[in-house]
Amino acid sequence: MRAVVLNSHGQIDEVVGLATVQEPPLRPSDLRVEMRAASVNPIDWLIVAGALRVLPDEAFPLLLGSDGAGVVTAVGTDVTGFSVGDQVFFRVAPDRTGTFATVAVVDAALAAPMPASVSFVEAAGIPLVALTAWQGLVEQARVEAGQRLLVHGGAGAVGAAVVQIARHLGLHVTATAGTEDVEWVRGLGAEQVIDYRTQSFANEAEPYDVVFDTVGGETQDRSFSVLKRGGTLVSVLGVTDADKKAELHDVSVRPFFMRPDGAQLARMAALVDAGALRSRTDSVFPLEAAPQALSRSASGRAKGKVIISVDE
Numbered sequence: 001m002r003a004v005v006l007n008s009h010g011q012i013d014e015v016v017g018l019a020t021v022q023e024p025p026l027r028p029s030d031l032r033v034e035m036r037a038a039s040v041n042p043i044d045w046l047i048v049a050g051a052l053r054v055l056p057d058e059a060f061p062l063l064l065g066s067d068g069a070g071v072v073t074a075v076g077t078d079v080t081g082f083s084v085g086d087q088v089f090f091r092v093a094p095d096r097t098g099t100f101a102t103v104a105v106v107d108a109a110l111a112a113p114m115p116a117s118v119s120f121v122e123a124a125g126i127p128l129v130a131l132t133a134w135q136g137l138v139e140q141a142r143v144e145a146g147q148r149l150l151v152h153g154g155a156g157a158v159g160a161a162v163v164q165i166a167r168h169l170g171l172h173v174t175a176t177a178g179t180e181d182v183e184w185v186r187g188l189g190a191e192q193v194i195d196y197r198t199q200s201f202a203n204e205a206e207p208y209d210v211v212f213d214t215v216g217g218e219t220q221d222r223s224f225s226v227l228k229r230g231g232t233l234v235s236v237l238g239v240t241d242a243d244k245k246a247e248l249h250d251v252s253v254r255p256f257f258m259r260p261d262g263a264q265l266a267r268m269a270a271l272v273d274a275g276a277l278r279s280r281t282d283s284v285f286p287l288e289a290a291p292q293a294l295s296r297s298a299s300g301r302a303k304g305k306v307i308i309s310v311d312e
């Protein structure tokens, strides 16, 4: 099979290339999937740079790519519920990267039937970010309908999923976004959008039950001042001295790392088909142009998901 491989840590253009490699073995619980599209996530270029170590023993060449969509071409002997020919989407286990390839192997428990209403390109952009948004809201913050939520980075891939899922769950949503994205985020359903370049979210009078942080740094630091006592700060960026800050501000602080989950992803597919969750595509690159796709995502200029499309 052909796959995008990482030959050592370093600059994207110097260490990422396309290679012919052996297919991963199909375990009894696995699906073999012919890939149609995969999405670039920040985790991918962080792996390239060596800033994030996901595999217990990182051995080169390393296959890249964390989520995507394709067609099942073989099922392991223990698999039930999937058949050859099914269109599926998934986020692979963190120690099993390799969706930037013509073929990927994924544990069937981490895959779900693709939403019927979208293309492979749009479906590929959903698994990692939608699971992150759902787990942050439902498992970490344990949100309830009617609560006030502030989402930082509402125009980003994760933030946009948070806005849409939060609206579906009946929250009152305020989001921060850059000037050019304010109207787009409002269109996702946010009741209020604060332009982070010209306004301070800390000036808002009414405090929030939950802040969902996809930005980190100073934005995260200032978020404690807008939380109600007993509120929750959820962050996908990590929080330094989380326990101290929780005690000081009398709030819960929940940094977390998302996990793949096929059953939960099936719920996300239902939200997509119900029109409650959509994914914005910034750009589509062929497999051969994976370095450019990674660079586009790492540039911080992408508006929506950068997708790698795999020809049949």
Ligand SMILES: NC(=O)c1ccc[n+]([C@@H]2O[C@H](COP(=O)([O-])OP(=O)(O)OC[C@H]3O[C@@H](n4cnc5c(N)ncnc54)[C@H](OP(=O)(O)O)[C@@H]3O)[C@@H](O)[C@H]2O)c1
Pocket (backbone or CB within 6 Å): 041, 042, 043, 128, 129, 132, 152, 153, 154, 155, 156, 157, 158, 159, 176, 177, 178, 179, 196, 214, 215, 219, 235, 236, 237, 256, 257, 258, 259, 300, 301, 304
């Ligand atoms: N822990 C986990 O499980 C997990 C899972 C997924 C992602 N992540 C992390 O989450 C972060 C976001 O990922 P993503 O895929 O959503 O990235 P993305 O699509 O590039 O989105 C980032 C967004 O943040 C916005 N932003 C930047 N500075 C801001 C500020 N000061 N206030 C408000 N918004 C601001 C950007 O807007 P502009 O266009 O205006 O710059 C952009 O819309 C990344 O750091 C990623 O590594 C963690």
